[in-house]
Amino acid sequence: MTVGMLAAEVLAQDPTGPEFGKASPLGLALIVILLVATALLIRSMNKRLGKLPETFEPEHPEPDQAADEGTDRGAAESRKPDHPQPPMATN
Numbered sequence: 001m002t003v004g005m006l007a008a009e010v011l012a013q014d015p016t017g018p019e020f021g022k023a024s025p026l027g028l029a030l031i032v033i034l035l036v037a038t039a040l041l042i043r044s045m046n047k048r049l050g051k052l053p054e055t056f057e058p059e060h061p062e063p064d065q066a067a068d069e070g071t072d073r074g075a076a077e078s079r080k081p082d083h084p085q086p087p088m089a090t091n
Helices: 003-011 025-050 063-070 073-078
Strands: none
Touching: none
């Protein structure tokens, strides 16, 4: 028998066994439970997302603006230290 004939014979056989199409009610219950849990999670997440503000930008950014922009570079460069640090020794 050649490989082609053997393949044709295997493919021609009835693929359904005696248990084909007899799904367990437990499987159906599991799928329904998973679908309900997914729907509840989606609903909960939508509620939480609805409570978030449109933007996280502060209404009055003036107090935070100095911290956001950092130090005034012109003032930092022009200032000379009162006590200069000695150079670190290298080993």
